[in-house]
Amino acid sequence: MTVSDTAVTIDPAVQQFLGEPRNMLIDGKWVEAASGKTFPVYNPATGQIMAQVAEGDQEDIHRAVSAARRAFDGGPWRKMIPSERGRLIHRLGDLIEAHREEFAQLESLDNGKPLTVARVADIPLAADLFHYMSGWATKIEGNTIPLSAGTYFAYTLREPIGVVGQIIPWNFPLLMAAWKLGPALAAGCTIVLKPAEQTPLSALRLGELISEAGFPDGVVNIVPGYGETAGAALAAHDGVDKVAFTGSTEVGKLIVQAAAGNLKKVSLELGGKSPNIVLSDMDLDVAIQGASFAIFFNHGQCCSAGSRLYVEKKAFDRVVAGVAEQAKKIKVGSGFEPSTQMGPLVSDEQLRRVTGYLESGISSGARPLSGGHRHGEQGYFVEPTVLVDVRQEMNVVQEEIFGPVVTAMPFTDLDEILPVANDTVYGLAAGIWTRDISKAHQLAAHVRAGTVWINCYNVFDAALPFGGYKQSGWGREMGHEVLEHYTEVKSVCIGL
Ligand code: ADP
Numbered sequence: 001m002t003v004s005d006t007a008v009t010i011d012p013a014v015q016q017f018l019g020e021p022r023n024m025l026i027d028g029k030w031v032e033a034a035s036g037k038t039f040p041v042y043n044p045a046t047g048q049i050m051a052q053v054a055e056g057d058q059e060d061i062h063r064a065v066s067a068a069r070r071a072f073d074g075g076p077w078r079k080m081i082p083s084e085r086g087r088l089i090h091r092l093g094d095l096i097e098a099h100r101e102e103f104a105q106l107e108s109l110d111n112g113k114p115l116t117v118a119r120v121a122d123i124p125l126a127a128d129l130f131h132y133m134s135g136w137a138t139k140i141e142g143n144t145i146p147l148s149a150g151t152y153f154a155y156t157l158r159e160p161i162g163v164v165g166q167i168i169p170w171n172f173p174l175l176m177a178a179w180k181l182g183p184a185l186a187a188g189c190t191i192v193l194k195p196a197e198q199t200p201l202s203a204l205r206l207g208e209l210i211s212e213a214g215f216p217d218g219v220v221n222i223v224p225g226y227g228e229t230a231g232a233a234l235a236a237h238d239g240v241d242k243v244a245f246t247g248s249t250e251v252g253k254l255i256v257q258a259a260a261g262n263l264k265k266v267s268l269e270l271g272g273k274s275p276n277i278v279l280s281d282m283d284l285d286v287a288i289q290g291a292s293f294a295i296f297f298n299h300g301q302c303c304s305a306g307s308r309l310y311v312e313k314k315a316f317d318r319v320v321a322g323v324a325e326q327a328k329k330i331k332v333g334s335g336f337e338p339s340t341q342m343g344p345l346v347s348d349e350q351l352r353r354v355t356g357y358l359e360s361g362i363s364s365g366a367r368p369l370s371g372g373h374r375h376g377e378q379g380y381f382v383e384p385t386v387l388v389d390v391r392q393e394m395n396v397v398q399e400e401i402f403g404p405v406v407t408a409m410p411f412t413d414l415d416e417i418l419p420v421a422n423d424t425v426y427g428l429a430a431g432i433w434t435r436d437i438s439k440a441h442q443l444a445a446h447v448r449a450g451t452v453w454i455n456c457y458n459v460f461d462a463a464l465p466f467g468g469y470k471q472s473g474w475g476r477e478m479g480h481e482v483l484e485h486y487t488e489v490k491s492v493c494i495g496l
Pocket of ligand 1: 167168169170194195196197225226227228230231232233235246247248249251252254255
């Protein structure tokens with residue numbers, strides 16, 4: 001294991017976890033890949049290998065789906081009363097809290113994010129998601145329906161949708177696993193989870209806690225592997241009733257095609273290019289802080305990142321200068337350094353992607369007020385970047401960069417900004433900064449996005465639905481809305 005020279009002592013449990021190859025969880029057992037293959041997991045701060053993980057492929061997915069099917073069709077899970085199901089889910093949340101430091105370290109090493117951020121954001125939010133969803137296990141209800149057709153008694157049941165395939169990304173590895181597993185478990189489904197190949201470690205550790213919490217064998221199966229192999233096999237498998245995916249819009253479209261074979265249900269949480277709109281009446285210091293947080297949190301590797309900053313003309317110079325100043329002050333370094341505010345991007349591929357956007361944007365006339373380049377020569381670091389002199393049709397304004405890069409443009413009034421704000425294929429989130437309540441509500445009503453943050457940004461809560469309009473996805477995560485994606489409605493009609 002190579003984790004660079006770090007200022008924080010690595011938890012012995014983490015040392016041990018990284019020290020031996022990690023297997024996959026199928027039917028309650030930790031097994032090697034059918035092929036015997038493993039793949040390397042890199043430390044993004046150094047670019048060096050820090051763990052080996054079993055490489056799942058079609059055969060492993062098939063075994064996992066078969067185990068999930070057996071667990072769904074028979075066995076203790078289907079017979080379990082809802083309150084017991086809820087208790088198990090709650091216990092899983094408790095176990096995450098009990099292992100908070102261990103998870104925070106795994107997440108920081110694997111993803112690159114600052115340990116300080118993983119401690120206060122990723123891990124507590126993951127625990128909270130399970131605690132919140134545990135309460136829903138006992139509250140999934142149908143209705144009684146008055147019929148006009150005659151003398152009948154009719155009601156609906158909400159039943160678990162069945163075997164669910166879940167494919168998650170690398171930006172918040174444990175939290176994304178929680179967003180997916182929590183509602184599926186509350187609904188009574190069984191699951192095959194495929195973590196991202198860049199960041200499989202925390203999901204595998206979570207698998208151990210799932211067994212410890214007492215979930216029956218086969219209810220949660222975890223198969224690490226690459227997207228084109230394990231992920232594609234899961235999305236296409238005929239034994240899967242529903243696939244839930246979080247990742248890029250491009251792969252989301254492949255998931256839809258793969259799902260067509262057996263018409264499995266699909267929910268998708270995809271990319272974004274979210275507008276963040278600052279009106280000049282706002283306390284501009286607050287807006288500057290907010291706009292910086294909106295793009296630089298998690299190194300811009302958030303599907304909801306406020307990556308298009310629009311500022312009312314008279315406040316433009318001050319706000320963009322302020323955000324650029326914030327960007328220059330951000331301490332970039334290894335996530336394990338206590339003073340680090342921004343870690344490396346997750347992978348060499350992401351580094352090349354983000355610096356490629358910087359080069360093409362700058363060569364098309366964009367001007368960096370801060371950053372614009374790779375940071376250092378080792379690891380996958382990028383300078384926090386503010387680009388001005390951009391035009392709406394440029395790639396850097398239209399496409400999701402998924403890095404710490406914000407474009408900034410001025411506007412004159414609401415009539416001008418509304419069509420511009422909606423002018424991308426995405427519709428995930430939007431930010432509005434104003435003290436004018438009327439303008440705030442007008443903008444919120446007209447922006448085509450699944451989440452609108454007013455005078456705040458990147459606020460996530462297990463109770464608040466999250467998901468996209470347009471090409472940002474299908475369906476919602478979290479809140480009670482997500483349960484609809486893990487249940488089927490059955491109408492029962494009795495002639496009286
Ligand atoms: P990013 O581009 O941000 O890495 P992706 O959308 O490629 O995000 O990846 C998100 C998840 O989708 C990962 O778990 C990845 O392995 C998986 N994935 C990638 N390609 C496919 C595919 N063709 N079919 C199914 N899953 C895939």
